[in-house]
Amino acid sequence: MTTVIEGCAVATVDAAGTEHRSGHVVVSDGVVVAVGAGPAPAHADAERVDATGCLATPGLVNTHHHLYQWATRAVSVDDGLFRWLQTLYPIWAGITEDTVGAAARAGLARLALTGCTTSTDHHYVFPASGGDVLGATISAAADVGLRFHPTRGSMDLSVKDGGLPPDSVVQPLDAILAAVDAAVSKWHDPSPGAMVRVAAAPCSPFSVTRDLMRESAAQARALGIRLHTHLAETHDEDEYCREKFGMTPVEYLADVDWLGPDVWLAHGVHLSNADVVTVAGAGTGVAHCPSSNARLGSGIAPVASLLAAGGPLGLGVDGAASQENGGMSDELRQALFAARLRYGPSGLTARDALRIATIGGARCLGRQDEIGSLEVGKRADVALWRVDGPFHSDVVDPIDALVYASPPPLARLYVEGREIVRDERLLTVDVGAAGADLRRAARALAAR
Numbered sequence: 001m002t003t004v005i006e007g008c009a010v011a012t013v014d015a016a017g018t019e020h021r022s023g024h025v026v027v028s029d030g031v032v033v034a035v036g037a038g039p040a041p042a043h044a045d046a047e048r049v050d051a052t053g054c055l056a057t058p059g060l061v062n063t064h065h066h067l068y069q070w071a072t073r074a075v076s077v078d079d080g081l082f083r084w085l086q087t088l089y090p091i092w093a094g095i096t097e098d099t100v101g102a103a104a105r106a107g108l109a110r111l112a113l114t115g116c117t118t119s120t121d122h123h124y125v126f127p128a129s130g131g132d133v134l135g136a137t138i139s140a141a142a143d144v145g146l147r148f149h150p151t152r153g154s155m156d157l158s159v160k161d162g163g164l165p166p167d168s169v170v171q172p173l174d175a176i177l178a179a180v181d182a183a184v185s186k187w188h189d190p191s192p193g194a195m196v197r198v199a200a201a202p203c204s205p206f207s208v209t210r211d212l213m214r215e216s217a218a219q220a221r222a223l224g225i226r227l228h229t230h231l232a233e234t235h236d237e238d239e240y241c242r243e244k245f246g247m248t249p250v251e252y253l254a255d256v257d258w259l260g261p262d263v264w265l266a267h268g269v270h271l272s273n274a275d276v277v278t279v280a281g282a283g284t285g286v287a288h289c290p291s292s293n294a295r296l297g298s299g300i301a302p303v304a305s306l307l308a309a310g311g312p313l314g315l316g317v318d319g320a321a322s323q324e325n326g327g328m329s330d331e332l333r334q335a336l337f338a339a340r341l342r343y344g345p346s347g348l349t350a351r352d353a354l355r356i357a358t359i360g361g362a363r364c365l366g367r368q369d370e371i372g373s374l375e376v377g378k379r380a381d382v383a384l385w386r387v388d389g390p391f392h393s394d395v396v397d398p399i400d401a402l403v404y405a406s407p408p409p410l411a412r413l414y415v416e417g418r419e420i421v422r423d424e425r426l427l428t429v430d431v432g433a434a435g436a437d438l439r440r441a442a443r444a445l446a447a448r
Contacts, residue, residue, distance in 0.1 A: 001028070001029075001047065001417065002026065002027070002028040002033075002043050002045070002046040002047070002126075003025065003026070003027050003028075003039050003046065003047045003049060003380075003414070003417065003419075004026050004040045004043055004046045004047070004048045004049065005025045005026070005027075005040075005049045005051050005382065005384065005412075006023070006024035006025075006048070006050070006051060006055060007022060007023060007024075007039075007050055007051050007052040007053075007054075007185070008022070008024075008025075008042045008051035008052065008053075008054040008384065009021055009022065009023070009054070009055045009056070009387075009398040010023040010024070010025060010035065010037075010055075010056045010374065011055065011056070011057045011351075011354060011374075011398075011399055011443040012035060012058075012373055013057065013354060013355055013358045013359050013372065013373040013374065014101070014373045014374070014375050015246075017351065018038060019399075020036065020037040020038075021037075022037065022038065023035070023036055023037045023038065024036060024037075024038070024039060024406070025040075025056050025085060025146070025374055025382060026040050026043060026046075027380035027382065027414065027417045028042070028380075028417070029042075029417065030191040030193060030379060030380050030416040030417040030418075031193075031377065031378070031379060031380055031417070032374055032375060032376055032377065032378050032380050032382075033377065033381070035374050035375065035376060036335045036354075036375060040445060049384075049412065051262035051384055051411070051412075052388075053386060053387065053388030054384045054385060054386050054387065054388070054411050055381050055384070055385045055387050055398040055399070055401070055402060055408070056220050056374065056382060056383070056385075057113065057115075057354060057358065057374070057382075057385065057402070058117075058358040058359070058371065058372055058373050058374050058382065058383070059116065059117025059118065059358070059371070059381035059382060059383050059398065059413065059414070059415065060114075060115045060116045060117065060315070060328045060329065060357045060358060060361070060383065061116070061117070061118045061314060061315070061357065061358060061360075061361025061362055061364075061365065061371065061372060062111060062116050062117075062118065062119040062120060062315070062316060062328050062361070063120055063193075063264065063266075063285070063287035063314035063315060063316045063317065063361045063364045063365065064120060064122060064228075064266040064267075064287035064289055064314075064316030064317070065107070065111075065119055065120055065121050065317050065318060065319060066121065066122055066123065066301040066316055066318065066319030066320075066321070067100070067103055067104040067107040067108065067121045067137055067140070067319075067320075068092070068095055068099065068103050068104070068107050068123060068125065068133070068137075068319075069102045069103070069104040069319035069320045069321035070102075070103035070104070070107040070165060070319075070320040070323070070326065070438060071095065071099050071100075071102070071180075071438065071441050071442040072088060072092065072321045072442070072445070073320050073321055073324045074324055074388050075087065075091070075321060076088060076443075078362070079296075080192055080234065080236070080296055080297055081123055081233060081234045081236065081237075081296050081298060082164065082206075082234070082236045084296060084321075084322065085164055085165070086164065088321060089164075089165050089166055089169055089443065090168070090415050091165060091446075092125045092169060093127055093166065093168040093169050094125060094127065094445055094448035095125060095130055095133065095290075095445060096127070096129075096130045096131055096133070096445075097130060097131030097132050097133050097136045098131075098136075098440075098441055098444075099130075099133075099441045099444070099445050100130075100133040100136040100137060100184070101136035101137075101139065101373070101441075102135060102434070102437040102438045102440070102441035102442075103320075103438060103441065103442075104121070104137040104140035104141070104145060104264070105140040105144065105429060105434045105437065105438075106434045106435060106437070106438040107320060107326055108140055108141055108144040108146055108368070109144055109273055109426055109429050109431050109434050110326045110327055111144075111146065111317070111326070111327070111328050112144055112145070112146060112413060112420055112421055112426055112428075113327075113410060113421060113424065113426055113431075114130070114327035114328040114330070114407060115328055115329045115383040115385070115407075115410055115413060115448075116146065116328040116408070117146060117147055117371070117381035117382075117383065117413065117414075117415045117420075118146065118147040118148070118149065118229070118335070118361070118362075118365070118367075118371060118381065119141070119147075119148060119149070120137035120147070120148075120149040120150070120151060120199075120287075120316075120365070121137050121141075121149070121150045121151065121337055122151050122201050122203075122228060122230075123137060123150065123151065123152070123153050123268065124155055124201065124202075124207075125151025125153075125155075125169050126154075126169075126171060126179070127168070127169065133139050134150060134152060134183060137150050138150055138187055138196060139259065141195075141196070142195070142196075143428060143429055144173055144420070144426070144428055144429050145415050145418060145420045145428045146415060146420075147194075147195050147379075147381065147415055147416070148195060148196050148197075149196075149197050149198075149199060149365055150183075150196070150198055151197075151198070151199040151200065151201035151228050151244055152179060152180045152183045152184075152199070152200055152201065153201040153202065153203055154171060154179075154180075154200075154201070154202050154203065154208065154212060154216070155169060155170045155171070155202075155203045155207040155208055156170050156171060156172060156173050156176060156207075156208055156212050157170065157206070157207050157208050157209050157212075157386065158170045158251070161209075162244065163206055163207050164206045164207055164209075165207050167386050170207075171187070173209070173212050176202075176212065176216075177192075177216070177219055179216060180198075180200050180216070180219060180223075181223070183198050184198050184223050184225055188223075188225060188421060190224065192370060193370065193379050193416060195416065195420060197225070197226075197365075198225055199220070199225050199226040199227060199228050200216045200219065200220040200223075200225060200226075200227055200228070201227070201228040201229060202216050202229050203230060203231060204230040204231070204233075204237070205230075205231070205237060205240060205241050205244075205245075205249060205252060206217060206237060206240050207327070209315040210245075210255075210256055213229075213256035213257075213258060213346040214256050214257060217242040217256065217257045217258055218257075220262070221262065225262075226262050226263070226264065226365070226366055227258065227260075227262055227263045227264075228263070228264055228265070228266070229247060229263075229265060229266070230256070230265070230267060231249050231253065231266065231267065231268060231277070231296055232250065232265070232267060232268050232270045232271050232277060233247045233266070233267040233268075233269050233270070233293070233298050234269070234270065234296075234298045235299075237249060239269050245366045248272075248275070249275075250271065250272075250275040250278055250279060251334065253265075253284075253425075254278070258285060259278065259279070259284050260282055260283065261282070261283030261284065261366075262366070263282075263284045263285070264284065264285030264286065264287060264312065264314070265279070265285065265286050265287065266282060266286075266287045266289065266316060266318070267286075267288075267289055267292075267293065267298070267301065268286040268287075268289070268298060268301050268302075268306070269293055269298050269299040269300065269301045271286075271301070271302055271305075271306075273302075273305065275311060276305045276306055276309050276311075279306075279309075279311055280306060280309030280310055280311025281309070281311070281402040282311075283312070284311060284312075285311065285312030285313065285314060285364035286301070286306055286311065286312070286313050286314070286364075287314050287316035287361075287364060288301050288303055288306075288313060288314065288315055288316065288335060288356065289315075289316040289317070289318040289323070289331075289376055289404060290315075290331060290334040290335045290337075291318070291323045291325065291330070291331060291336040292316075292317075292318035292319070292322045292323040292332045293338070294334070294336050294338065295322050295323055295324075296322050300338045300339070300341060300342040300432065302342070303335065303338070303339045303340075303342075303343075303347070303348060303356075304339055304342075304343045304347050304348060307348075307352065307356075307380050309409070312360060312363035312364045313356050313360045313363075313364075314356060314357075314360045314362075314363070314364035314365075315328075315331050315332070315335060315353075315356050315357040315360065315361060316331075317331060327407070328357070329402075329407035329410075330407055331357065332350075332353040332354060332356075332357050332402065332403045333353070333403055333404065333407075335348065335352045335353050335356060335357075336348045336349070336352070336403060336404075339352075350397075350399050350402070350403035350404060351399060354399060354402070354403065358372045359372035359373050360372070374404070379416055379417075380414055380416060380417035381414065381415055381416065382410040382412070382413070382414040383410065383412075383413055383414075384410070384412040384413070385398075385402055385407075385408040385409070385410060385411065386408055386409040386410075386411045387401040387402065387408050389409060391405060391408075392405055392408050409423070409424050410424055411423060411424075
């Protein structure tokens with residue numbers, strides 16, 4: 001199937017920042033085969049989409065999420081990270097494959113309806129009687145139709161050993177390493193255009209041991225997969241690392257061999273100028289989660305400094321228990337506003353925000369040669385935003401309309417050339433049924 005999208009503004013987000021006031025994008029067999037100004041070249045037997053009044057962008061890339069948390073939204077709403085976690089860990093100890101499947105399906109549906117074509121998921125809670133919770137997220141992503149980077153997370157440092165999580169949600173190191181190996185063997189696809197790629201993701205400095213960090217790094221590099229963890233999210237975490245390890249969070253990363261181009265970190269709120277240079281210099285990515293950081297009162301990440309340093313910088317929604325909206329398009333505006341609160345009006349532009357949310361996220365995931373921009377030969381992940389309606393048409397610049405105004409209606413969304421959304425309606429999953437399933441799962445979890 002060849003699809004010709006034409007008559008729209010096009011933001012390619014390529015290295016040159018090429019834009020077309022009126023242009024076209026042609027996709028065939030899951031790949032972009034043409035993009036440019038004016039009408040598209042003739043293509044026999046193609047589906048033609050009149051995109052007049054729309055803006056075409058690369059699909060948005062969500063670089064940090066916890067899908068299971070859709071079953072525990074609006075809990076501990078006035079607490080900071082450590083107290084919030086201490087409240088929720090005992091609840092999460094009761095999650096099952098059914099809980100996670102329902103939460104993931106609803107969460108991924110929300111992402112699709114807000115322009116996201118690729119999502120990660122950091123799942124690190126594996127109750128002994130919970131069933132195949134990781135598999136449930138992967139199945140949900142296949143149902144919704146998103147490109148998916150699940151991470152096999154882990155925790156092995158409980159309260160009794162000086163960590164934060166209770167005993168009921170930690171696992172022994174050997175079991176964790178075996179589970180990562182099994183997940184990679186079963187689901188990881190390294191081929192071009194892959195819809196599923198697995199990463200290893202010990203949770204955080206206050207929930208895993210040094211041994212797990214070091215062993216996970218060695219295992220991931222032997223398997224050829226990426227590494228992900230939370231880092232420098234709060235002042236509490238900084239104090240914890242100084243007290244327990246005698247070093248800062250970034251110094252701790254270096255100590256356990258976690259700085260490198262195969263690593264991306266969630267949050268990075270409390271990175272010093274020296275930390276930024278170290279992280280970016282190592283090619284290590286950062287997933288910026290502005291709404292979650294604001295919701296938990298964690299602070300504002302040094303986004304402008306990270307951009308200037310040149311390391312990979314992506315955008316993340318984070319779990320719905322700390323960011324109840326769960327939508328990806330809202331995060332562009334949140335990122336821009338947060339950066340300007342920290343740096344002033346030159347802290348971030350609309351085009352910076354779009355770049356972070358697309359090619360920046362692709363760089364974090366090591367997929368910048370495949371996704372994140374609209375270029376010939378790249379995978380056909382395309383978002384088509386309607387910017388000619390009553391709430392956007394008065395904004396002259398369509399990218400400003402996308403970022404500064406409320407998120408525009410999503411006219412179309414393509415993943416690997418497959419149409420997933422049309423006129424704000426998800427074509428793959430019944431959203432009403434997904435919501436009903438989530439309500440039942442959340443109530444069952446609360447009862448447990």
